[in-house]
Amino acid sequence: MDNLNQYSQGWEQFVQRGTSAPVKQRCQANARERDRTQNSVNMAFNALRLLIPTEPPDRKLSKIEVLRLAGSYITHLDNQLYTGDMEQPCLKHNDFDHKNTPLCTFCWSSVKKEKSTATRTHEYYQVPY
DNA sequence: TAGGCCATCTGGTCCT
DNA sequence: AGGACCAGATGGCCTA
Numbered sequence: 001m002d003n004l005n006q007y008s009q010g011w012e013q014f015v016q017r018g019t020s021a022p023v024k025q026r027c028q029a030n031a032r033e034r035d036r037t038q039n040s041v042n043m044a045f046n047a048l049r050l051l052i053p054t055e056p057p058d059r060k061l062s063k064i065e066v067l068r069l070a071g072s073y074i075t076h077l078d079n080q081l082y083t084g085d086m087e088q089p090c091l092k093h094n095d096f097d098h099k100n101t102p103l104c105t106f107c108w109s110s111v112k113k114e115k116s117t118a119t120r121t122h123e124y125y126q127v128p129y
Numbered sequence: 130t131a132g133g134c135c136a137t138c139t140g141g142t143c144c145t
Numbered sequence: 146a147g148g149a150c151c152a153g154a155t156g157g158c159c160t161a
Binding site for chain 2: 026029030033034037038042062063064
């Protein structure tokens with residue numbers, strides 16, 4: 001991977017040294033793709049990551065966690081609006097239609113705070129929805 | 130050491 | 146034709 005990194009970092013000089021047109025085009029495409037993933041995709045992930053509450057607050061979510069939890073969080077907020085309950089809206093909402101539905105991640109967080117069980121942070125993200 | 134996560138490269142497809 | 150977007154492949158880093 002070191003060779004690859006050196007190549008990536010120095011591709012401009014590599015191209016300037018008189019390489020063939022297809023190689024030059026490929027290097028330019030690589031650079032564009034690198035720039036797109038860094039400045040477009042990753043920045044979007046970071047922006048979304050900032051909107052999702054975590055336990056502990058400084059925990060960095062992986063990309064797949066960001067996607068999954070974003071969906072859960074939207075549902076949670078939607079249920080807050082629907083039920084008016086700011087603590088466990090999903091539990092209350094589920095009481096209306098889906099019995100025995102597991103507690104949502106974010107409702108579970110408020111349960112945790114009530115019980116002050118600070119040692120169970122690992123389980124926090126195991127909740128299925 | 131295995132598995133998860135990530136960055137990067139690459140080729141294909143679609144759009145302008 | 147060239148650029149944007151996407152998905153698959155690959156290899157490095159980190160952690161349990």
